[in-house]
Amino acid sequence: MKGTEGLFKPDSLTPMQKLALRFVVVGILYYGIVVVEGMIMRIYQIKPIPMFNSEHYFSILTAHPLVGIFGSSYSIVFGAFLFLVPFFMKKPLWSIKLGNWTFGLVTGGTFVFWFSDFISHFAPLYTLYWPLPADFTQFNPLSGAIFILGIALVMVGTLLFVFNIFKTITYTPEGYEKISGRSLLASATGFSWAESIFRKKSKRRENLVSLPVAAIARGSVDTFLNALIITFTGVLILIYMVAAILGHNLEHSLIDALLYKNWFWWGLDLIADGLVLIFVAGTWYILATLITGKDLYMAKIARLALWVELVVSWTVWSHHLLSDQAQPGILKIVSGELVTAFELITQGLAFFITLITLWSARPLKMSNPLKFLLGGLLGFGLAVPAGIIQADIGLNRILHNTQWIVGPHVHVAILVGLTMTLYSAIYLLLPILTNGAKLYSQKLANFHFWAHLIGGVGMGAFMGMAGLKGMLRRTIYYEGEYRIYMILAGICGSLLLLAFLAFLYNIIMTVGVKGVIGIFMPSKLSTKELLPENPK
Amino acid sequence: MVDSELVLNGQTIAYTCYAIVVILFIFGFGYLITKPGKAGVLKTSLFVVLVVILTVLGVSLHIATSKTIPWVKMDLNRSKIKPDKVFTITMEKHQILLPEEKLEAKVGQIVVFDVISKDLTYGFGIFRQNHSMVCQMQVIPGHKNDLMWKFEEAGIYSIRSTEYSGPKGHNMIINDALIITE
Numbered sequence: 199m200k201g202t203e204g205l206f207k208p209d210s211l212t213p214m215q216k217l218a219l220r221f222v223v224v225g226i227l228y229y230g231i232v233v234v235e236g237m238i239m240r241i242y243q244i245k246p247i248p249m250f251n252s253e254h255y256f257s258i259l260t261a262h263p264l265v266g267i268f269g270s271s272y273s274i275v276f277g278a279f280l281f282l283v284p285f286f287m288k289k290p291l292w293s294i295k296l297g298n299w300t301f302g303l304v305t306g307g308t309f310v311f312w313f314s315d316f317i318s319h320f321a322p323l324y325t326l327y328w329p330l331p332a333d334f335t336q337f338n339p340l341s342g343a344i345f346i347l348g349i350a351l352v353m354v355g356t357l358l359f360v361f362n363i364f365k366t367i368t369y370t371p372e373g374y375e376k377i378s379g380r381s382l383l384a385s386a387t388g389f390s391w392a393e394s395i396f397r398k399k400s401k402r403r404e405n406l407v408s409l410p411v412a413a414i415a416r417g418s419v420d421t422f423l424n425a426l427i428i429t430f431t432g433v434l435i436l437i438y439m440v441a442a443i444l445g446h447n448l449e450h451s452l453i454d455a456l457l458y459k460n461w462f463w464w465g466l467d468l469i470a471d472g473l474v475l476i477f478v479a480g481t482w483y484i485l486a487t488l489i490t491g492k493d494l495y496m497a498k499i500a501r502l503a504l505w506v507e508l509v510v511s512w513t514v515w516s517h518h519l520l521s522d523q524a525q526p527g528i529l530k531i532v533s534g535e536l537v538t539a540f541e542l543i544t545q546g547l548a549f550f551i552t553l554i555t556l557w558s559a560r561p562l563k564m565s566n567p568l569k570f571l572l573g574g575l576l577g578f579g580l581a582v583p584a585g586i587i588q589a590d591i592g593l594n595r596i597l598h599n600t601q602w603i604v605g606p607h608v609h610v611a612i613l614v615g616l617t618m619t620l621y622s623a624i625y626l627l628l629p630i631l632t633n634g635a636k637l638y639s640q641k642l643a644n645f646h647f648w649a650h651l652i653g654g655v656g657m658g659a660f661m662g663m664a665g666l667k668g669m670l671r672r673t674i675y676y677e678g679e680y681r682i683y684m685i686l687a688g689i690c691g692s693l694l695l696l697a698f699l700a701f702l703y704n705i706i707m708t709v710g711v712k713g714v715i716g717i718f719m720p721s722k723l724s725t726k727e728l729l730p731e732n733p734k
Numbered sequence: 735m736v737d738s739e740l741v742l743n744g745q746t747i748a749y750t751c752y753a754i755v756v757i758l759f760i761f762g763f764g765y766l767i768t769k770p771g772k773a774g775v776l777k778t779s780l781f782v783v784l785v786v787i788l789t790v791l792g793v794s795l796h797i798a799t800s801k802t803i804p805w806v807k808m809d810l811n812r813s814k815i816k817p818d819k820v821f822t823i824t825m826e827k828h829q830i831l832l833p834e835e836k837l838e839a840k841v842g843q844i845v846v847f848d849v850i851s852k853d854l855t856y857g858f859g860i861f862r863q864n865h866s867m868v869c870q871m872q873v874i875p876g877h878k879n880d881l882m883w884k885f886e887e888a889g890i891y892s893i894r895s896t897e898y899s900g901p902k903g904h905n906m907i908i909n910d911a912l913i914i915t916e
Binding site: 252253256319321322323325327328329330333335336337450451454455456459496499519521522523524527535536539540542543546547550553556557559560561562563564569572575576579580583584586587590591592593595596598599600606655659662663666667668669670672673674676679680 | 766
């Protein structure tokens with residue numbers, strides 16, 4: 199009930215520690231929903247389950263990535279960065295209240311769209327290809343409207359997060375030395391670097407923000423732009439839904455489906471090719487420096503690569519339209535192929551810089567943060583080239599919409615690359631955020647690592663093999679055409695579920711049930727500081 | 735023309751080899767960083783070599799496929815190529831509506847599938863009897879969706895929507911829709 203050796207005392211936590219831990223707890227719980235629903239789909243793909251009809255299956259498929267991205271990943275990332283930006287900037291968060299609003303909106307919004315989907319089976323999938331979300335011969339406009347409302351709540355929470363991060367970077371708290379907010383913003387976003395290349399070396403200014411904060415800031419630019427696009431798209435769909443509820447059927451052809459697809463993928467790639475890659479690279483750098491205690495190797499190049507990745511993320515969306523015959527060929531070649539290939543360079547550099555930083559500090563103890571960091575590196579080492587392969591006009595013709603896309607690329611990137619990186623950060627920050635709680639079981643942590651790694655890579659591999667044999671995504675096969683691959687993918691999915699359960703049990707036993715509840719109680723300390731003066 | 739099955743087999747081998755190398759590399763790295771040793775200083779020239787290798791790899795893939803995969807050039811220049819046959823297919827209300835004429839062509843003929851959507855976004859995919867994919871394209875309402883293809887193997891092929899169009903359309907398939915003869 200009280201955690202390992204009673205070391206975790208929620209009453210000793212500052213408001214900032216509680217804020218970060220709340221995000222992490224909710225992120226982990228939503229990940230649990232994602233894994234369970236993922237297993238339902240895995241079983242369905244082996245053999246359709248009678249208690250779920252196809253409408254239900256596709257509603258699960260709709261909620262699954264959105265809960266994973268917004269409910270789980272956004273929660274953990276927002277919680278970590280709201281703590282780390284003040285940590286690295288050595289000043290308090292601009293607004294803890296705003297941080298708690300972000301928590302409430304992301305948590306609540308995710309529940310709203312998930313629950314609406316659960317009840318009503320609104321199933322246009324996360325891609326929302328026009329005019330499917332407004333096809334009221336298949337979907338109820340009221341349930342769709344509630345679904346969109348849930349997404350909107352998450353987007354408002356996201357915008358508040360971005361605002362809070364940038365205000366924290368640029369403001370000067372009372373009693374602190376005044377630094378120009380504009381200069382801080384320019385350094386964080388990379389504009390001061392861009393401007394300085396036209397100056398003589400002797401007249402170039404020092405970086406005002408650290409590399410981790412630069413990474414968080416640049417990823418937050420894409421987070422902001424994406425939130426605007428998703429909000430706008432949601433409002434557009436909502437107009438059709440409200441009109442239908444009021445008895446008017448608006449003409450679908452008022453919105454050009456191809457233009458919509460370009461707009462939507464431009465926005466969505468700000469997550470997939472923007473903030474994910476930038477935040478992950480930044481997290482790798484933070485982890486490498488904290489694990490080793492050394493400076494990052496080639497930090498200036500790392501900073502430059504983050505800026506390049508930000509710009510690249512704005513220009514790659516056409517790799518989602520390589521099989522759209524009406525998409526101009528020039529966009530397919532330049533945006534879809536050549537600029538996308540740049541991500542091999544930016545992620546390759548991040549990969550290399552992280553490895554060299556670790557190498558320079560050997561011998562290292564194979565701690566939990568280190569092994570999960572290596573797992574995260576492996577995940578992107580597998581998933582990024584898989585993505586480059588499918589972002590090719592010739593290969594896309596035979597790979598698009600197959601299980602190859604969602605197996606070796608999407609799931610390996612998210613489950614192994616991103617999630618293992620986040621786990622590394624959780625294991626590393628756990629003692630800091632909990633004022634010294636001791637992990638309940640190293641054996642469970644070891645099991646968590648191996649089961650997650652083998653499960654994630656294996657599931658991606660078997661899905662990919664099925665995809666190369668022609669198995670489509672978003673399709674139910676009733677004749678068992680790919681059963682053997684789906685059985686093997688299902689076994690690997692089970693490993694992922696067991697890994698999660700081991701981790702969940704380990705964390706609950708570490709902090710205790712009372713500790714988990716205590717995280718959500720108001721803090722007894724009245725301070726804006728990250729850590730208490732006297733933790734015990 | 736090289737068949738898509740050959741390309742997929744090649745990709746399977748290439749990616750599998752790559753994946754094994756990366757996995758072994760990370761495991762080897764993980765083992766070695768727990769051992770003492772001289773870190774050394776990495777020369778800047780080696781770093782530059784890495785950037786060059788990554789750039790070449792990224793660009794060369796597309797150059798290689800554009801030279802070796804024949805449907806790339808054909809697809810990008812299809813408006814300038816005169817097809818031997820054109821089949822117009824309509825997709826509406828989750829149905830694939832084939833033309834009255836039989837979908838028949840010979841090996842080596844250039845065929846265009848002109849697919850029209852009257853409502854939703856669909857996909858158009860051609861599949862072999864063993865369910866493997868020959869080729870596919872997206873079908874967007876209000877736009878021209880034409881896929882030019884040259885079949886290398888005789889056989890009977892199925893047509894299937896490769897894009898999700900809602901629960902009602904998840905099983906849009908016409909078996910044995912297309913016959914390619916020698």
